[in-house]
Amino acid sequence: MGINLETPKKFGVLINQAHQVSTEIFRPISRKYDKAEHEYPKELDMLASLIDGMNASGGETSTGARGVRRKDSDKTNVNGGNMSGVLSIIEACWGDVAMVLSMPRQGLGNAAIASVANDEQLARFDHTWAAMAITEPGFGSDSAAVTATAVLDGDHYVINGEKIFVTAGGRCDSVVVWASVDRSKGRAAIKSFVVEKGTPGMVVERLEHKLGIRASDTATIRFTDCRVPKDNLLGSPEVEVEQGFAGVMQTFDNTRPLVAGMAVGCARAALDEIEDLLKQAGVTVDYDRPAHTQHAAAAAYLQMEADWEAGYLLTLEATWMADNNKPNSLQASMAKAKAARVGVDITLRCVELAGALGYSEDSLLEKWARDSKILDIFEGTQQIQQLIVARRLLNKSSTDLK
Amino acid sequence: MSGRNKRGRDAMGVGLAALNRLASAGAIDKLRLRKPVERAVYEGAKAGFRSVGAANRTFAKVQGRGKAERPGKAGGRDLFDLTPTEEQQMIVGATREFSAEQIRPVAADANESCETPAELLKRSVSELGVTIVGVPESLGGMGSERSATTSALVAEALAHGDMGIAVACLAPAGVSSALTLWGDDAQQATYLPSFVGDDVPAAALAIVEPRPLFDAFQLKTKASRTPSGYVLDGVKSLVPRAASAELFIVAAALDGKATLFIVESSTKGISVESEPAMGLRAASTGRLILESVTVPLSAKLGDADDYTECVRLSRIAWSALACGTGQAVLDYVIPYVNERQAFGEPISHRQAVAFMVANIAIELEGARLTMLRAASRAEQGQPYAREAALARKLSSDYGMQIGSSGVQLLGGHGYVKEHPVERWYRDLRAVGVMEGVVLV
Numbered sequence: 001m002g003i004n005l006e007t008p009k010k011f012g013v014l015i016n017q018a019h020q021v022s023t024e025i026f027r028p029i030s031r032k033y034d035k036a037e038h039e040y041p042k043e044l045d046m047l048a049s050l051i052d053g054m055n056a057s058g059g060e061t062s063t064g065a066r067g068v069r070r071k072d073s074d075k076t077n078v079n080g081g082n083m084s085g086v087l088s089i090i091e092a093c094w095g096d097v098a099m100v101l102s103m104p105r106q107g108l109g110n111a112a113i114a115s116v117a118n119d120e121q122l123a124r125f126d127h128t129w130a131a132m133a134i135t136e137p138g139f140g141s142d143s144a145a146v147t148a149t150a151v152l153d154g155d156h157y158v159i160n161g162e163k164i165f166v167t168a169g170g171r172c173d174s175v176v177v178w179a180s181v182d183r184s185k186g187r188a189a190i191k192s193f194v195v196e197k198g199t200p201g202m203v204v205e206r207l208e209h210k211l212g213i214r215a216s217d218t219a220t221i222r223f224t225d226c227r228v229p230k231d232n233l234l235g236s237p238e239v240e241v242e243q244g245f246a247g248v249m250q251t252f253d254n255t256r257p258l259v260a261g262m263a264v265g266c267a268r269a270a271l272d273e274i275e276d277l278l279k280q281a282g283v284t285v286d287y288d289r290p291a292h293t294q295h296a297a298a299a300a301y302l303q304m305e306a307d308w309e310a311g312y313l314l315t316l317e318a319t320w321m322a323d324n325n326k327p328n329s330l331q332a333s334m335a336k337a338k339a340a341r342v343g344v345d346i347t348l349r350c351v352e353l354a355g356a357l358g359y360s361e362d363s364l365l366e367k368w369a370r371d372s373k374i375l376d377i378f379e380g381t382q383q384i385q386q387l388i389v390a391r392r393l394l395n396k397s398s399t400d401l402k
Numbered sequence: 403m404s405g406r407n408k409r410g411r412d413a414m415g416v417g418l419a420a421l422n423r424l425a426s427a428g429a430i431d432k433l434r435l436r437k438p439v440e441r442a443v444y445e446g447a448k449a450g451f452r453s454v455g456a457a458n459r460t461f462a463k464v465q466g467r468g469k470a471e472r473p474g475k476a477g478g479r480d481l482f483d484l485t486p487t488e489e490q491q492m493i494v495g496a497t498r499e500f501s502a503e504q505i506r507p508v509a510a511d512a513n514e515s516c517e518t519p520a521e522l523l524k525r526s527v528s529e530l531g532v533t534i535v536g537v538p539e540s541l542g543g544m545g546s547e548r549s550a551t552t553s554a555l556v557a558e559a560l561a562h563g564d565m566g567i568a569v570a571c572l573a574p575a576g577v578s579s580a581l582t583l584w585g586d587d588a589q590q591a592t593y594l595p596s597f598v599g600d601d602v603p604a605a606a607l608a609i610v611e612p613r614p615l616f617d618a619f620q621l622k623t624k625a626s627r628t629p630s631g632y633v634l635d636g637v638k639s640l641v642p643r644a645a646s647a648e649l650f651i652v653a654a655a656l657d658g659k660a661t662l663f664i665v666e667s668s669t670k671g672i673s674v675e676s677e678p679a680m681g682l683r684a685a686s687t688g689r690l691i692l693e694s695v696t697v698p699l700s701a702k703l704g705d706a707d708d709y710t711e712c713v714r715l716s717r718i719a720w721s722a723l724a725c726g727t728g729q730a731v732l733d734y735v736i737p738y739v740n741e742r743q744a745f746g747e748p749i750s751h752r753q754a755v756a757f758m759v760a761n762i763a764i765e766l767e768g769a770r771l772t773m774l775r776a777a778s779r780a781e782q783g784q785p786y787a788r789e790a791a792l793a794r795k796l797s798s799d800y801g802m803q804i805g806s807s808g809v810q811l812l813g814g815h816g817y818v819k820e821h822p823v824e825r826w827y828r829d830l831r832a833v834g835v836m837e838g839v840v841l842v
Contacts, residue, residue, distance in 0.1 A: 001487075005482060005775035306792040317771060338764050338765075
C-alpha cells in the first residue's frame with residue numbers, strides 16, 4: 001500500500017467522540033476538581049457507562065485501557081486497538097489528563113490485565129476498575145527492588161507490603177499489585193496479582209496532595225496478611241529465572257505509549273490555546289516563511305509544534321508496531337521519552353508566552369503545565385526511558401550500563 | 403491528529419483507493435540495462451575561480467505537443483503504515499549498497515578536492531537512475547507515478563554515504579523533477595530528454611541568495627518583463643556543481659512574486675564563481691551571478707504557487723538528507739563508544755555517554771517520521787505545508803545537535819579528519835541554510 005502516517009478513517013468516529021467528551025464534559029469541570037483535590041468527579045460515572053458502550057460496540061477500535069492486548073492476525077498491516085486506544089487517550093487528555101486517569105474501568109491496572117491476563121481472567125476482571133501498585137517507599141524506578149511478598153498458602157497467596165503512588169487507588173475496584181513470590185530469586189520472582197477492594201488485610205492509608213493531576217487520587221495502600229485467590233496471579237506462576245522480568249515488564253511496552261499519548265494530548269491543548277491567544281495579540285504562524293523572519297513567539301510556536309509532531313508520530317509508531325506484533329520496547333520508550341519531555345517543555349513555554357493570562361488560574365494553561373510534569377515521571381521516568389533506549393542500542397545489560 | 407485540534411474530524415483521511423503502482427521489476431530492469439557512457443569530466447571548483455557558465459551543449463528548442471506530461475499522484479491510503487513497498491525496498495536496498503560501497507569510501511577525498519568523481523556521478527545515473535525516477539515513462543523516465551516517499555528514501559540512503567556527494571548526484575534530478583512537475587509541453591520536450599539519456603548534464607535548481615535572514619519568498623534576484631521575455635539580475639549562492647552546470651533553474655521575483663526560470667548556462671550575462679563552504683564540499687558549490695541575463699518568454703517555469711510547492715518539496719528532501727547523515731552518525735558512534743575505554747571500562751557504560759546516544763536515536767526517529775509524513779502527504783495530494791515546515795525544523799535543529807554529539811562522543815578524535823564525524827558535523831549545518839537544489 002505504501003508509507004502513510006495518517007490515521008485511518010475508521011478511527012474518526014472514536015476520535016470525534018473522545019473530543020466531544022473532552023470539550024463538553026472534561027473542560028467545564030477541569031478547574032473545579034483541580035481545586036477540590038480528592039473529591040471524586042461524579043460526572044465521570046455516567047461517562048464511564050457511555051465508554052463501556054462504545055467499547056462493546058467498538059469492534060477493532062477501542063478506548064485507552066481496553067486496547068493493549070495483542071491479537072494474532074494474518075493481515076499484512078493492522079491498525080488496531082493499540083492505535084485507536086492511544087488516539088482516544090490523546091483526545092481525552094486534550095480535555096483533562098487527571099480526568100482520564102480517573103476514568104472508571106480505564107486504569108493502568110486494566111491495561112496490565114488486558115496485556116498479560118489469560119482468557120479466563122480477562123473475562124472475570126472485565127468490569128473491574130483496576131489501579132496499578134508497583135512503587136514502594138523504598139524504591140521508585142528500580143522496579144526489581146520490590147519488597148512486597150506473596151507467599152502461596154493453599155489456594156491463596158498471602159500478600160504483605162506497602163505500596164505508594166497508586167493512581168486511582170482510592171476509587172478503584174481492584175489493584176494490580178507487584179509482589180515477589182520468592183525474594184531469593186530476584187526479579188524473575190516478581191509477579192502481579194489482582195487484589196479486589198474489600199479483601200481483608202488491604203487498607204487505603206492516605207491520599208497524596210500533588211503538584212498536578214489533582215482530580216486523580218494517588219493512594220498509599222498497605223497489605224497485611226492479605227489473602228488473594230491464587231487464580232488472581234496474572235501470567236505464569238512459575239519463576240522462570242532465564243525469562244527474568246520480561247513477563248511483568250511487558251506491560252510497560254503497552255502502557256508507555258498510552259502515557260506518551262497523554263503528554264501529546266495535554267501539550268496539544270496548550271498549543272491550541274496559545275495559538276488563539278497569539279492570534280488575539282496579532283501574531284500568526286506562517287509555515288512557509290523561515291522562523292527567524294517571523295515574530296519570536298511565532299518561531300517559538302513552530303519549534304514547539306515540531307517537537308509535538310515528533311512526539312505524536314513516535315507514539316503512533318509504537319502503537320502501530322504493537323498492533324502488528326512487532327517488538328516495540330525501544331519505540332515505546334522513545335515515544336515516552338520524547339512526548340513526555342516535550343509535553344513539559346511545551347506546556348511551560350505556553351504559560352510563559354501567555355504571561356499573566358497563562359500563569360493565573362483564569363485559563364487552564366497553568367494547570368496543564370502542572371499536570372504534564374507527572375507524565376515525564378510515572379510509568380518510567382525520562383531517565384529510565386533513556387536507559388532503556390541506550391541499552392537496546394548499545395546492546396548492554398543493566399549490569400554494564402547502570 | 404493533523405495539527406490543530408478541530409472538532410468534527412471524522413472526515414479525516416481519504417477513502418481507500420486502488421493504487422496504480424508502476425511495475426517494479428520492469429523499472430529495475432531498465433536501470434540495470436543502462437550503459438554508462440563517457441562524458442566530459444568537469445573542472446572542480448577552486449577558490450577564486452570565476453568563469454562564464456559551462457557551455458558544452460545546446461538545448462535545441464522543441465515544439466510542444468500541446469499538453470505537458472504530469473506524473474500521476476498516488477491514490478489515497480487509509481491505513482497508517484511505515485513499511486515501504488516492495489519496489490521501494492528494492493530501490494532503497496540498491497541505493498544503500500551503492501552508498502556503502504561507492505560513496506562512503508571516496509567521501510573524504512571528495513571533500514578534500516571539493517569534487518565528486520565524475521565516474522561516480524555517472525554511475526549514480528547508470529546504476530541508480532537518480533534523474534529518471536520521477537519522470538513519466540512517456541518522456542523516457544521510469545514510471546507514470548511520482549513518489550515523494552521513494553525520492554525521500556533514496557536521498558536518505560545516499561546521504562548515509564555522504565551528504566555532499568548525495569547533493570552532487572541529486573542536483574540534476576532536482577532539475578528534471580522540476581521540469582516534470584511544472585514544465586509545459588515545450589519545456590519538457592526541450593530539456594527532459596537530456597536527463598533520461600546516458601549523458602545527463604550537470605544542472606541545478608538555485609534559490610539561495612548570499613545574505614543574512616534569507617527568505618525564499620523575498621528574493622533579491624529580480625526578473626523584469628520585456629516584450630520578448632525576461633531579464634534576470636541577481637546572485638544565487640551555494641549552487642551545486644555550478645561551474646559545470648549546463649542548465650539552471652533560477653528563482654527570481656517577478657512582480658514581487660518568486661517564480662522559477664529556466665536558464666541555460668551558455669546564456670550571455672551568466673558567470674560562476676566558486677564558493678566552497680563549511681560542508682557539502684563534494685558538491686562543488688558555487689555562486690551563480692546573473693547580470694542582465696535575457697531569457698525568452700518560454701523560460702518561465704510554472705507560477706508562484708508552483709514555486710511554493712518547489713520550496714516545500716525541497717525542504718522535505720533536505721530533511722531526508724539530514725536523516726541519512728544523522729543515521730550515519732548514530733551507526734558510527736555506537737561501535738566507537740562500545741570499544742573506547744576510559745577508567746577501565748567502555749565509555750558507553752557511563753550514562754552521560756549512553757544518554758547522548760539514546761537522544762541521537764530518539765530525535766532522529768522523530769525527525770524521520772515527520773519527514774516521512776510530509777513526503778507521504780505530498781505524494782497523496784494532501785496539504786503538507788505544515789508537515790514540511792516541521793520536518794525542516796526538526797531535521798535542522800536536531801540534525802545539527804546529532805552532528806555535534808557525534809563529534810563530542812569521539813572527543814579529540816572526532817575533531818580530526820581521521821574520522822568522518824567532523825565532516826558530518828559540517829554537512830548537517832547545511833540543512834537549515836539550504837533551499838531548493840533537491841526535491842522529493
